[in-house]
Amino acid sequence: MPAAPIRRSILPALLCGAALGPVPAMAGDIVTTTGKHFDCAATLTGEIAAGDLDKIRALDTRSFASGTRPLCLDSSGGSFSEAIRIADHLYDRGIPTAVDDGAACLNSCAFAFLGGSTPGTGREPEPNKSLHLNAELGFGSLARVLDASQYADGEALTAMDAALKSASEITARMDKFQMSAGFAAQVMALQDSDILYVDRVDEARALGLRLEGFEAPSSLGDQMVTRACIRENADFDPETSRPDQSVYDHRVLRESGASAHRKATYLVEAIVDGVPSWIGCQVELTSAAATTDDPAASIKLRMSKDWTTGGNPRLREVHVKLVAEEWRAFPFRDFWKLIPEDQTLQEARKMAAADASASIIVDAVGDLPRTTPGTEALMDLRFDDRQEIQNRLTLLGFDTRGADGIFGPGSRQAIRDWQASNGFDETSFLDAAQRDVLVRQSEVQYSDFLEEKRREEAEQQRVQNAPAPVFNRPVNQAPAPAPEPQGQRVRVCQRTIFGELVNCRIEFR
Secondary structure (H helix, E strand, O other), X not given: OOXXXXXXXHHHHXXXXXXXXXXXXXXXXXXXOOOOOOOOOEXXXXXXXXXXXXXXXXXXXXXXXXXXXXXXXXXXXXXXHHHHXXXXXXHHHOOOEEEOOOOEEEOHHHHHHOOOEEOOOOOOOEEOEXXXXXXXXXXXOOOOEEEHHHOOOOHHHHHHHHHHHHHHHHHHHHHHXXXXXXXXXXXXXXXXXXXXXXXXXXXXXXXXXXXXXXXXXXOOOHHHHHHHHHXXXXXXXXXXXXXXXXXEXXXXXXXOOOOHHHEEEEEEEEEEOOEEEEEEEEEEEEOOOOOOOOOOOEEEEEEOOOEOOOOOOOHHHHHHHHHOOOOEEEEHHHHHXXXXXXXXXXXXXXXXXXXXXXXXXXOOOOOOOOOOHHHHHOOOOOHHHHHXXXXXHHHOOOOOOOOOOOOOHHHHHHHXXXXXXXXXXXXXXXXXXXXXXXHHHOHHHHHHHHHHHHHHHHHHHHHHOOOXXXXXXXXXXOOOOOOOOOOOEEEEEXXXXXXXXXXXXXXXX
């Protein structure tokens, strides 16, 4: 029988005891010089091969400073089995890992990198893996093809058994290495010379990585302000809000003056349990001198408690809410926590680079924008929606002159009058925030209106479906006398054969 090619499943290939790629003749080297960005206790360079773990074990454990100085990695790969042993050692000993500025950690090196940790407060270490924005971290193809003709009898099966055993070992490490099932599936789908680079923020977070290498910007961009504030109150994040807590409006309000690029006020509104709630957040860039604990400039922010209002709050009202709050500093070494999930690392570098947002045109902003036909059109009101608004306005005393589902002059005047009574700009056009206020104000009246309408419809339906009336004679009542026959009285008799008249009677004809 001709030898058939045997393809391993990708997961067993992941853990094949052989190296990923040709195994070099020389093992990697340990360099003890400090890195460019990280304070590396040592750096593993070159191809990973058997014996590298012994070199790491030979290092003075005190050089890792109780998990505060990392083992940096700069390798294109090598022995996968040795890389897994290195990862286990790093995790068990609480030794963090890092890929420094300009370095690359590829193929099997990426798995060794995933073992980085710090001694935890409990029994288990806590993952601690840092990646510089200018570094490369990539997972290579794990698929392999075994040709049965290249092996003696039974050797192919032995290789497969070894691969399956390795697969079970790596599966047990998935949680420890923080490799999600989704990311693992992408790695296992690679073929030939493909490499899956970690180049997105969501991928880095899925692996539990800490991103570093951001430069402190010289000005605040709107996105930076937004992410900084939302981080302090995730309930107001439009990307993660619940169906019963929809965030539908958020704006950055900039102040006039020379410091406008370095200070901004953020305002967001969310519907919480059916009630509009606002929060204010103020962000300011600081330029304090670098220290050991704070190596870069930082931002500081303060956030108000949420409050309700009858309409869009003015900038002054937001500032009043913020005065009572304390400022909190946020170092730029932790800036990666503010970056949106869908950002690539390249975009993150641009967003955090110096003067990245200096070109933003900053105008003094006082009140929030007025409602317009455009804000009303965004609500995509249907006939029933408009009819409901008309009924609610009328119930509150603002007569729309009918509820026909069409916003004519009467409805526009009623909306304008209602806006005036609530302190809104009198534009006669609504937006989502004002509609929510109207619904909240008329909740009781509209509920009663619907109940009354329901009762009326039920009564009409009952009358329409009622059977015709049937009148029956009461029990034990004597029947009414027969009506007197009407017509001409005629005497009717029978005549015998002798000519006599017999059996005579009177009939009416």
